[in-house]
Amino acid sequence: MDQESKMETVTTLKAAYIPPKGPGVRLRGIRSELLEKHIAQMISEKIDAERSPPTPKTDFCSTTQRDYCVEGFVPLTPEITQAHDYKTDQAITFWSENYQRIQGVTAVQTPTAPFRKSALFSTPISERLDELQLPSDN
Template sequence: MATINQGRNEIRVNNSNSKCLLENWVEERNVSHIDPQKLSESDKSLAQILKNGHKGILTTEFDGSTANMTTIRDAFRPPDSLPCDKFKGRKGQLEEMMMFQEALRQVKEEEAKETELSEAEKKELRMSITKSDFHMEPFESKFPTPTAAHHLKEQPATFWTEHRDKIHGKSQDKNFDSCFRKNTSFSKPISERFDDPKPYEQDNWPKM
């Protein structure tokens, strides 16, 4: 046998001021007797009052400020027994103060000297070592005289130039100067093959 009314309440109970759907906002029906019947100047509408909740449930001090203490701040307070500001010893504090005073004295002496110098001396004082040594007008940059013959077009002799015939998997050599220039005759386009040497001839490479 099917459940009668399928669990729905057929007794129509009005919700908050009979403005809500049926069987919704049960809490509003339970406190309808303490809802304000007239709106004050600060209240905009009854919906706003019902949204914010009733006053005086948590506290009656409406003008009081919220506490700044949270659960984390209350649980993890810094210990009062440990000297948090005295991790350095007395000797270390005195040495640090002495070095600070010495650095301050040196800075004041340099500032006093700069005020007595002329503009040219101030400019020279602020000039870096690189600028003073390598960017002056009399200085001229020149390459040193070579001590040996410098052949730019000469191919250096390396391990691979001496053993290029023994490299496994290397294609046919097309020149005598470069050991890694492969033979790409099988994939070279026809438009780029004009005036090229024959497959059995050597290339004129590098063209220096």
Template sequence: MTEQERKEQNKIGKCLLHNWVEERAVAALDTATEKNQIQRRGHIGIITLNQEAKMENTTTLRTAYAPPKSPGVRTKSLRRELLEKHIAQMISEKKKAEMDQPVDPTEYSSTTQRDFNAQGFLPLPLRSTKQHGDDRKSEQAVTFWSENYQRIQGVSAAPSSKAPFKKSAQFSTPIGERLDEEELPPDS
């Protein structure tokens, strides 16, 4: 065959150029006059020459891997088998009894409704333990540290007992420039 004839055959089969392996294999089988029959049914005689043969129902997997057969003798004793059945029945009855218990109705109330809005509760205002002055905002708060400021180590001297933690410059002020002290501290 010349190159020109191959190109013409290639246009009919629409096969890639120089890919003639399939075309050569079925060239002798292309005896049908219509291309539509070949496209619908394929080439006859490629897989088998006996067209009347029936396909097998078993696969190689089914024939190679057959299910295992029982040994034909008892593997468990009769007592053990009955005991296992009895235990399984007891467990299933117990679980069924747990599942069949009646469910308590759910109480839909919040923590506020349950704990803070109790019936019969009368809120009473707390009585003050100390008489306050006119201006409560400027008073010094009473805390553990304000009551025990004399025992704290590493704190400079408090200017007054009413406000021990207010700003004090006594630590950095030279002794000779202290104006508010009448007596100088004794030298040790």
């Protein structure tokens, strides 16, 4: 047995098998082949058109242009009913509107500013100067 011999690349099947040969003449006509190619091309174009629809036209219109620059739009400024000073006026919020219904809030001294700082918890009753009448011990 020769250890350095190379393995054969051809098997008995490959050596015995011969691929079949074509008849050597046309089996279909040229017109038939061209018709088949044309139909296949039409179908593939139709499927491609269904899969990728054309992109819609881009609308480069901003919200301001669409909503406020429309013909017939008249901007209305509300009439001033009373003078307001944003530096001194108390802000109107849900809590300032409904302070009477809130539980756990101390007695409101001025209805215009219900959430101002109150020292009623820490001031002894004898030192309360702003009250004319002392609260009753119920």
